[in-house]
Amino acid sequence: MESLSNKKKVLEQKPLNFAERMYLPAIVKGLGTTMSHFFKKSSTIKYPEQEREFSINWRGMHSLKRDEEGRERCTACGLCALSCPAEAITMIAAERKPEEKELYREEKYAAVYEINMLRCIFCGLCEEACPKEAIYLDGPIVPSDYLRKDFIYGKDKLVEAPLEVK
Amino acid sequence: MDINFVIEKFLLVTILFSISLVIAMYSTYAERKVAAFLQDRLGPDRAGPFGILQPLADGLKMFMKEEIIPSNASKWLFMVGPGLAMLCACIGTAVIPWGQDLTINGRAVPLQVTDINVGVLYLFGVVSLGVYGVMIGGWASNNKYSLLSAIRAASQNISYEVAMGLSIIALLLMTNTLSLKEIVAQQHGWHWNVLYQPLGFLIFMICSFAETNRAPFDLPECETELIGGYHTEYSSMKLGFYLFAEYINMFVSSAVMATLYFGGYNYPWMDTVAGLVSPNTAALIGTVVLFIKIFAFIFFFMWVRWTIPRFRYDQLMNLGWKGLIPLAIANIIITGIVIAVVNKF
Numbered sequence: 001m002e003s004l005s006n007k008k009k010v011l012e013q014k015p016l017n018f019a020e021r022m023y024l025p026a027i028v029k030g031l032g033t034t035m036s037h038f039f040k041k042s043s044t045i046k047y048p049e050q051e052r053e054f055s056i057n058w059r060g061m062h063s064l065k066r067d068e069e070g071r072e073r074c075t076a077c078g079l080c081a082l083s084c085p086a087e088a089i090t091m092i093a094a095e096r097k098p099e100e101k102e103l104y105r106e107e108k109y110a111a112v113y114e115i116n117m118l119r120c121i122f123c124g125l126c127e128e129a130c131p132k133e134a135i136y137l138d139g140p141i142v143p144s145d146y147l148r149k150d151f152i153y154g155k156d157k158l159v160e161a162p163l164e165v166k
Numbered sequence: 167m168d169i170n171f172v173i174e175k176f177l178l179v180t181i182l183f184s185i186s187l188v189i190a191m192y193s194t195y196a197e198r199k200v201a202a203f204l205q206d207r208l209g210p211d212r213a214g215p216f217g218i219l220q221p222l223a224d225g226l227k228m229f230m231k232e233e234i235i236p237s238n239a240s241k242w243l244f245m246v247g248p249g250l251a252m253l254c255a256c257i258g259t260a261v262i263p264w265g266q267d268l269t270i271n272g273r274a275v276p277l278q279v280t281d282i283n284v285g286v287l288y289l290f291g292v293v294s295l296g297v298y299g300v301m302i303g304g305w306a307s308n309n310k311y312s313l314l315s316a317i318r319a320a321s322q323n324i325s326y327e328v329a330m331g332l333s334i335i336a337l338l339l340m341t342n343t344l345s346l347k348e349i350v351a352q353q354h355g356w357h358w359n360v361l362y363q364p365l366g367f368l369i370f371m372i373c374s375f376a377e378t379n380r381a382p383f384d385l386p387e388c389e390t391e392l393i394g395g396y397h398t399e400y401s402s403m404k405l406g407f408y409l410f411a412e413y414i415n416m417f418v419s420s421a422v423m424a425t426l427y428f429g430g431y432n433y434p435w436m437d438t439v440a441g442l443v444s445p446n447t448a449a450l451i452g453t454v455v456l457f458i459k460i461f462a463f464i465f466f467f468m469w470v471r472w473t474i475p476r477f478r479y480d481q482l483m484n485l486g487w488k489g490l491i492p493l494a495i496a497n498i499i500i501t502g503i504v505i506a507v508v509n510k511f
Contacts, residue, residue, distance in 0.1 A: 023485075027474060034204045034473045044208040 061139030243306035251299025304396035315395030332494035420463035
């Protein structure tokens with residue numbers, strides 16, 4: 001039948017000639033190929049000491065952002081938790097007291113904010129859902145650990161370091 | 167019997183044994199490094215500088231692992247298998263001349279455990295015995311994969327031993343002796359047998375690849391079809407013994423090839439060098455040269471392993487019976503005719 005795509009190639013199967021049946025010329029050629037790789041620079045990146053640069057759209061560990069004045073942006077609206085397809089995010093909201101104005105930007109804030117890194121699939125939907133630009137997946141690779149409970153990251157690990165006083 | 171003789175032989179055996187083991191140990195490291203370099207990788211580099219302690223770590227791992235003997239295995243033979251493989255691998259070094267005689271306190275100390283006048287025959291016997299380790303291990307495991315592998319190993323070794331023996335006969339026609347010491351002595355300077363027997367050497371080398379079960383003839387232990395073959399059921403240091411025996415075999419067959427065809431401890435301009443230094447130093451330089459040749463062969467073994475894919479079983483048998491054996495016989499005939507003609511005139 002005629003090929004519609006025109007991509008079909010009929011391969012010829014010829015019996016091997018004498019040189020090919022001897023195997024040796026092909027083996028010598030192969031040995032040459034491997035030897036040329038012997039002197040090539042290896043492409044290994046020695047991971048713990050050396051890190052590969054992440055691409056610009058890399059999604060790693062989450063961080064909870066602060067605004068220009070160093071206040072936490074998160075208002076504990078829960079949209080991130082709702083948008084999360086893996087149910088990795090939970091939080092408990094609290095009301096800001098007047099003396100805490102320097103700490104939280106909105107009148108409501110997340111007293112507890114936990115992400116289970118074993119559930120998280122790093123899809124970035126929380127980032128998209130957030131109306132306050134408070135959460136970004138801009139961190140490094142989540143490090144390994146021994147216990148499951150240690151993978152539930154609280155605010156101590158997630159919130160950005162406070163701004164340096166200038 | 168002279169007490170000095172006993173001490174000297176005991177020392178030599180101990181040193182040879184430890185050298186074989188250390189070389190086998192570091193062959194595993196070298197194999198991984200060579201494989202890595204040929205594939206643009208780095209290889210093991212975590213244990214010590216450049217990963218130099220990797221073999222020790224591997225050995226420790228082997229010892230610490232749980233040892234499992236399948237309940238339906240033949241327990242006695244299951245234990246004999248790896249031991250036999252190891253034994254046959256180790257005793258091959260006994261007849262290889264490692265250098266010219268040293269003179270210590272006026273005594274000539276040969277660097278060879280024993281110079282039996284049927285050295286080549288002894289080597290062949292040891293090599294043929296080596297397959298029993300594989301066969302017994304594969305049979306005793308009571309596992310179909312292992313049994314298949316044992317059958318393959320047996321048929322492969324028998325087939326290639328024939329071609330190997332025939333290729334050696336052409337060499338023996340020239341040397342007129344079976345003593346390895348004399349064979350090496352005849353290759354003084356650059357009169358290496360490989361220059362007179364290139365075809366014989368090629369056949370011998372291909373057969374050594376098959377005898378040591380190395381790629382491209384590693385059918386007995388092909389991971390993809392036989393999941394490890396005869397050592398599927400082995401764990402812990404018994405598995406370690408099998409792997410170790412393979413590397414010692416590689417070392418021994420490299421030594422045999424260097425001895426029979428590449429002049430052993432001989433090297434070009436050795437007489438000039440011998441005139442410059444003391445006789446003992448000259449002998450030791452010869453030993454170093456021999457080891458350089460052996461390492462070159464070991465490297466070649468690895469280089470081939472990481473280049474060529476495994477032969478199919480029928481291709482293996484075709485190559486052995488229809489390729490190498492007729493070639494070896496032709497080689498004998500040609501060598502015989504040439505020797506007859508040269509002797510006549």
